[in-house]
Amino acid sequence: MKRVTTYGTFDLLHYGHINLLRRTKKYGDYLIVALSIDEFNNKKGKKSYFDYQKRKALLEAIRYVDLVIPENNWKQKINDMHKYYINTFAMGGDWKGKFDFLKSEGVDVVYLSRTPEISTSKIKKDLKLFKQ
Numbered sequence: 001m002k003r004v005t006t007y008g009t010f011d012l013l014h015y016g017h018i019n020l021l022r023r024t025k026k027y028g029d030y031l032i033v034a035l036s037i038d039e040f041n042n043k044k045g046k047k048s049y050f051d052y053q054k055r056k057a058l059l060e061a062i063r064y065v066d067l068v069i070p071e072n073n074w075k076q077k078i079n080d081m082h083k084y085y086i087n088t089f090a091m092g093g094d095w096k097g098k099f100d101f102l103k104s105e106g107v108d109v110v111y112l113s114r115t116p117e118i119s120t121s122k123i124k125k126d127l128k129l130f131k132q
């Protein structure tokens with residue numbers, strides 16, 4: 001069984017996230033998503049609209065996702081690769097090169113193109129335009 005993983009906040013889940021998860025799953029049979037906890041989001045300079053539990057429940061409802069684990073900090077990835085016997089680590093292209101160090105853990109590292117026209121920040125900005 002080939003195990004693949006990806007990390008992120010996945011707030012205001014949208015089709016860009018789904019595109020990423022669908023293509024990530026193609027690299028294996030079992031997809032583990034490491035989901036940024038609220039406290040770590042603050043460290044990433046992000047304030048998510050949905051809290052961790054809600055974002056986790058949404059991800060768990062996606063057919064491509066087999067397990068959701070907490071992403072507590074930047075430093076856990078190397079340990080996670082061994083703890084979860086990961087074969088492939090995948091991230092969107094905005095992270096290209098940033099996680100190549102995981103190759104020395106025997107993990108394939110892939111960067112997948114982002115879905116260009118959508119983002120959580122764009123959704124928030126566009127919604128502000130709609131007068132309540």
Ligand code: C2G
Binds near residue numbers: 119120
């Ligand atoms: N993504 C995408 N296309 C978009 C938006 C996001 O492919 N239009 C991808 C991102 O590249 C990322 C994943 O979806 O791989 C999750 O995006 P975010 O929730 O914004 O994650 P991020 O804040 O980049 O967190 O340790 C890594 C960090 O936790 C990554």
